[in-house]
Amino acid sequence: MNSKIYSLATVVLLTVLFGCYPGGAEYVNEYDITYSNYDNTYNFVSKGTYSLPDKIMKIKGDVISVNPQPPEYVKDIYATPILAQIDANMSSLGWTKVDVNSNPDVQLLPATWESTTIIYGGYWGGYWCWYYPYYCTGGGWYYPYVPVTTYTTGTLVMSMVDPNAESTDSNRRVVWTGAINGLLAGTYDPSRVSKGIDQAFKQSPYLKTN
Amino acid sequence: MKKLFNIILAVAIFAAAPAIAQSTFSIQYSMGFGNNDVKSFISSASFRGAALEYRYHIEPKFAVGADIGWNTFYERRAYDTYTSGTVSLSGVQYRYINAMPIYAAFDYYLKPDEKVNPYIGLGVGTLYTKRNTDMNLYTVENSVWAFGLRPEVGVLVNANEGLDIQLAGKYNYGFEAGGLPAQSYFTFNIGLVFKGH
Numbered sequence: 001m002n003s004k005i006y007s008l009a010t011v012v013l014l015t016v017l018f019g020c021y022p023g024g025a026e027y028v029n030e031y032d033i034t035y036s037n038y039d040n041t042y043n044f045v046s047k048g049t050y051s052l053p054d055k056i057m058k059i060k061g062d063v064i065s066v067n068p069q070p071p072e073y074v075k076d077i078y079a080t081p082i083l084a085q086i087d088a089n090m091s092s093l094g095w096t097k098v099d100v101n102s103n104p105d106v107q108l109l110p111a112t113w114e115s116t117t118i119i120y121g122g123y124w125g126g127y128w129c130w131y132y133p134y135y136c137t138g139g140g141w142y143y144p145y146v147p148v149t150t151y152t153t154g155t156l157v158m159s160m161v162d163p164n165a166e167s168t169d170s171n172r173r174v175v176w177t178g179a180i181n182g183l184l185a186g187t188y189d190p191s192r193v194s195k196g197i198d199q200a201f202k203q204s205p206y207l208k209t210n
Numbered sequence: 211m212k213k214l215f216n217i218i219l220a221v222a223i224f225a226a227a228p229a230i231a232q233s234t235f236s237i238q239y240s241m242g243f244g245n246n247d248v249k250s251f252i253s254s255a256s257f258r259g260a261a262l263e264y265r266y267h268i269e270p271k272f273a274v275g276a277d278i279g280w281n282t283f284y285e286r287r288a289y290d291t292y293t294s295g296t297v298s299l300s301g302v303q304y305r306y307i308n309a310m311p312i313y314a315a316f317d318y319y320l321k322p323d324e325k326v327n328p329y330i331g332l333g334v335g336t337l338y339t340k341r342n343t344d345m346n347l348y349t350v351e352n353s354v355w356a357f358g359l360r361p362e363v364g365v366l367v368n369a370n371e372g373l374d375i376q377l378a379g380k381y382n383y384g385f386e387a388g389g390l391p392a393q394s395y396f397t398f399n400i401g402l403v404f405k406g407h
Contacts, residue, residue: 013239033299033345035297035298037297203291203298
């Protein structure tokens with residue numbers, strides 16, 4: 001009799017314990033994260049102008065090669081509202097958008113990945129030489145802080161670069177990074193990206209200028 | 211987790227086998243309630259837990275033995291921003307604590323010949339804690355083996371010749387170790403005690 005109770009109790013207990021092990025995210029947007037990092041020695045308050053390309057670079061592949069091919073760009077139908085939202089956030093922080101040829105204090109460079117991508121420091125900055133030819137003359141850019149080194153599926157990265165702050169090897173200083181990362185769903189959900197962009201600026205109050 | 215399962219299973223088989231004189235084996239369902247650092251990391255109670263106990267009765271009022279337990283604490287933290295240095299990260303967090311106490315146990319029974327038999331006990335051993343913080347596809351994991359103590363009060367209610375029902379309140383305390391501060395939590399256990407012949 002007692003041995004039957006013992007067997008039953010054991011089976012019930014183990015079934016309950018292992019069957020009810022706690023789960024994690026149930027919805028794809030619960031994987032969305034927004035990351036930001038910045039150079040805390042950089043004086044954002046004294047700056048005021050920025051430039052923003054009219055395209056968002058789309059980088060493919062897992063690792064950026066030594067000699068990358070010309071990039072693709074995110075379709076305008078998706079890129080335009082994203083760029084407008086970046087503009088709106090920068091504007092509310094006191095920045096004025098100027099043409100890239102008008103010597104902006106910083107350049108804001110957005111790019112997306114659609115696969116796991118390993119970023120080697122400022123290496124991928126060289127991609128922008130198709131857009132801004134002078135990036136081809138140097139090595140790209142450099143980070144005064146430790147950048148995120150791995151981005152997973154579905155990432156929008158906004159890199160704020162000071163083109164006037166060059167290192168001795170001609171790399172340009174990245175003073176802020178905002179990244180929105182999430183799992184790619186079957187359909188594009190602009191509200192997830194929109195929320196992430198707003199969050200990136202919201203959690204970066206030090207970007208405010210006079 | 212598979213390793214943990216194997217350990218529990220091994221102890222269960224080992225403890226169940228020697229159904230000999232003066233020995234008992236207890237299988238318990240365990241509810242956990244975090245204290246101090248455990249509670250500040252996960253405020254929710256744990257309803258996923260189990261404990262196995264083996265006791266050898268040296269005399270009617272005193273037994274020595276071994277315990278192994280397992281409690282899983284879990285909590286979903288709503289979307290929030292976490293900042294460390296210059297880095298800020300926003301998202302939904304999932305937090306887990308898997309705690310596994312393993313003790314040498316010493317129990318003292320107040321009324322061993324009566325139907326309702328209260329007891330007090332002390333466990334001395336280790337408290338293994340594995341703590342995870344998940345955001346996105348990433349997890350930050352910290353696992354430590356800490357020196358642990360477990361005072362306990364309980365009562366055995368005799369059901370029949372070979373079976374007692376056990377109710378126990380335990381306090382598990384793992385000392386600071388491996389970068390984790392002291393980990394402590396209460397458990398309330400309900401169990402069945404199988405007696406040897």
